[in-house]
Amino acid sequence: MSKRIGSYPRVCARDDGDGLVSQAGGVLLVETVRKSGLDAAMSAALAPWRRPRAVHDPGKILLDLALAVALGGDCLSDIGVLRAEPALFGLVASDPTVSRLVDTLAGAGPRALAAIRRSRAEVRQRVWRLAGADAPDADRQVIVDIDGVLVVAHSEKQDATATWKKTFGHHPLIAFVDHGPGGSGEPVSALLRPGNAGSNTAADHVTTTKLALAQLPKHHRRGRSTLIRTDSAGGTHDFLDWLTSRGRWLSYSVGMTITDAVHHAVLQIPETAWTPAVETDGQPRDGAWVAELAGDVLKGWPTGMRLIVRKERPHPGAQLRFTDADGMRLTCFATNTTGTTIAALELRHRQRARAEDRIRAARDTGLRNLPLHHTSSNQLWLEIVQLALDLLAWMPMLALTGPARRWEPKKLRFRLFSAAARLVTTGRQRILRLGVHWPWTHVITDALTRLQALPNPG
Numbered sequence: 001m002s003k004r005i006g007s008y009p010r011v012c013a014r015d016d017g018d019g020l021v022s023q024a025g026g027v028l029l030v031e032t033v034r035k036s037g038l039d040a041a042m043s044a045a046l047a048p049w050r051r052p053r054a055v056h057d058p059g060k061i062l063l064d065l066a067l068a069v070a071l072g073g074d075c076l077s078d079i080g081v082l083r084a085e086p087a088l089f090g091l092v093a094s095d096p097t098v099s100r101l102v103d104t105l106a107g108a109g110p111r112a113l114a115a116i117r118r119s120r121a122e123v124r125q126r127v128w129r130l131a132g133a134d135a136p137d138a139d140r141q142v143i144v145d146i147d148g149v150l151v152v153a154h155s156e157k158q159d160a161t162a163t164w165k166k167t168f169g170h171h172p173l174i175a176f177v178d179h180g181p182g183g184s185g186e187p188v189s190a191l192l193r194p195g196n197a198g199s200n201t202a203a204d205h206v207t208t209t210k211l212a213l214a215q216l217p218k219h220h221r222r223g224r225s226t227l228i229r230t231d232s233a234g235g236t237h238d239f240l241d242w243l244t245s246r247g248r249w250l251s252y253s254v255g256m257t258i259t260d261a262v263h264h265a266v267l268q269i270p271e272t273a274w275t276p277a278v279e280t281d282g283q284p285r286d287g288a289w290v291a292e293l294a295g296d297v298l299k300g301w302p303t304g305m306r307l308i309v310r311k312e313r314p315h316p317g318a319q320l321r322f323t324d325a326d327g328m329r330l331t332c333f334a335t336n337t338t339g340t341t342i343a344a345l346e347l348r349h350r351q352r353a354r355a356e357d358r359i360r361a362a363r364d365t366g367l368r369n370l371p372l373h374h375t376s377s378n379q380l381w382l383e384i385v386q387l388a389l390d391l392l393a394w395m396p397m398l399a400l401t402g403p404a405r406r407w408e409p410k411k412l413r414f415r416l417f418s419a420a421a422r423l424v425t426t427g428r429q430r431i432l433r434l435g436v437h438w439p440w441t442h443v444i445t446d447a448l449t450r451l452q453a454l455p456n457p458g
Helices: 024-036 038-045 058-070 076-083 095-108 110-134 202-214 237-243 260-267 342-367 375-399 402-406 409-417 441-453
Strands: 142-148 168-170 173-178 185-191 226-230 251-256 275-278 284-292 306-312 329-335 421-426 429-434
Touching (some): 024 038, 024 375, 024 409, 024 429, 024 441, 038 058, 038 110, 058 342, 058 375, 076 095, 095 110, 095 375, 110 375, 142 202, 142 342, 185 342, 185 375, 226 342, 237 251, 260 306, 260 329, 275 342, 284 342, 306 342, 329 342, 342 409, 375 402, 375 409, 375 441, 409 441, 429 441
Parallel strands (some): 142 226, 226 251
Antiparallel strands (some): 142 173, 173 185, 251 329, 275 284, 284 306, 306 329, 421 429
16 A cells, blocks of 8 residues: 655755855846946935945945845845845845934935935936837836825824724825836835825825926926826816926826716717727727817816716626716716827726736835834835835836736746746856746846846946
8 A cells, every 4th residue: 555645745954055045036136226227326325324434335225125125025124035145135234234224314304315216216217218119208208197005004103094994004195107008117206194194185296296207307307298197186276287387288187076067067968979988909998988078167277178078887786876877987087188089098097097006016015014113214115115116117127028027026026036046156257057947047047138238337
């Protein structure tokens, strides 16, 4: 009689391995830092906070934290994953040194945040130039999506309050540059707010947009080549007035609340005025139509604002709202874009849903919770999360091709970053020997080859 040993092979473990490297795929992020010049830019930006005779560079410490978050960490002590692999990540500071730097930068307030943001903006321009046709502004337009995120707090933290969803925590506003259907997206601003912050707060939308525009190349900081896209939280007088004020003239596509005046105007639209909505392939969208409301339905709004409404058959089981009509779900948005069909404008606004993918990726990259107590420290944590998300967007943009460019952080970690390797030193070269049996080894090696072929900064 044979003895059953189970469905999986039995193995033993020993702690005497030598020359092995875990998280070997993280070399792609390290090479992205090097080729983008982010290490030098961050080091120069945080030089004022480097103490005399200090062993560790503040810029390197902050980047190490961002790398740890990009690899899946969600607190400061997760930097230990990098510390365990000095051959790959270099000299990494101890936990007390990391904590002291975070306290120092948080205490410096706006000065430190401004320095970090300037270096990110400088490097972003270089990365977009390196990306060429794959850059977000390759078609001469940049789309910035702004959305709110609820971050639950599981302990008492400064400015953590009850939220509109009856949870407890914070309600930051985050802006992302959309990379389109062929890529992901990258964060360009994050404003930490208390949990009870309003969704329609125009001042917060203005501040978030200002921070986002400062991250873009100078020729995209004003003018119609930059589109600001939001849900109905951005549909306020003050915000649209600011976007279209003299000297800015930004394009916008913002959701609007269906008021009584809008609802009455929709009921007056003749059936012949409704145009079929379209899908991304240009084919009609089943059960959905769009129309533009003629005349000044909303009095006193910015000149040139167009109000476009969509009606669509609700999904089976969906509850109709008071603002719906004739069994159709109604949604409305405003834009100042001309020369484009209303069906194309409605499709463009509907693609704002990609911001939800970016938020999901952010939650998987350090934004599931804010690990520190003070608001200033958690605002710094948001900057670290943005750095991590920048790297997770820049690396695929510069190095990956095909479907891999759209992989979200969880899939990048599972398939690429978690790969193990043996580090071999031969002559003056250090070589990572990845397992030939690993299904995505060729993706890692091809991506590293593309990164190494890029010109060095400076």
